[in-house]
Amino acid sequence: MTALAIAADHAGVALKAELVTELRKLGHEVNDLGPDSTASVDYPDFATKLTALVTRGAPPLGILVCGTGIGMSIAANKVKGIRAAVCRTEFEARATRQHNDANVLCLGQRVTGGGVALEIAKAFLAASFEGGRHQTRVDKVKALEVDR
Ligand code: RB5
Numbered sequence: 001m002t003a004l005a006i007a008a009d010h011a012g013v014a015l016k017a018e019l020v021t022e023l024r025k026l027g028h029e030v031n032d033l034g035p036d037s038t039a040s041v042d043y044p045d046f047a048t049k050l051t052a053l054v055t056r057g058a059p060p061l062g063i064l065v066c067g068t069g070i071g072m073s074i075a076a077n078k079v080k081g082i083r084a085a086v087c088r089t090e091f092e093a094r095a096t097r098q099h100n101d102a103n104v105l106c107l108g109q110r111v112t113g114g115g116v117a118l119e120i121a122k123a124f125l126a127a128s129f130e131g132g133r134h135q136t137r138v139d140k141v142k143a144l145e146v147d148r
Helices: 013-025 043-054 070-076 090-100 114-126 133-143
Strands: 003-008 029-032 061-066 084-086 104-108
Touching (some): 003 013, 003 043, 013 029, 013 061, 013 114, 043 070, 043 104, 061 070, 061 114, 090 114
Parallel strands (some): 003 061, 061 104, 084 104
């Protein structure tokens, strides 16, 4: 089973709660970073909390939920060492782990229903980076992180 962190904004808090419950039932170790209510918050604040842990590898994977998943992914991808992907399908979730070594899955509560989101999260957590030619490409992505 996998250790992961999860966080949301007010527009993703309901889907986050559903995922926390279901992923824990499946045996995953889930660190829920909040929020716990639908009071308005700013998604970059929660992306920052989660990416601070994931960049240290503690835990190595994260899930961020906002209204669309897009704001969270934009914020998370500003952080060195983070490769965040918005996924709408299980195929994308599996492929972004295998090919991009994505370490953060972003979901949109206003876009993806709970049942589908859970299957996407399961696919993301079950897949592994394939390395090889993908390592070369990920290394080139990492090289873009230097200050220019
Ligand atoms: C909040 O209304 C919404 O803008 C946010 O959750 C997210 O969808 C941004 O990308």
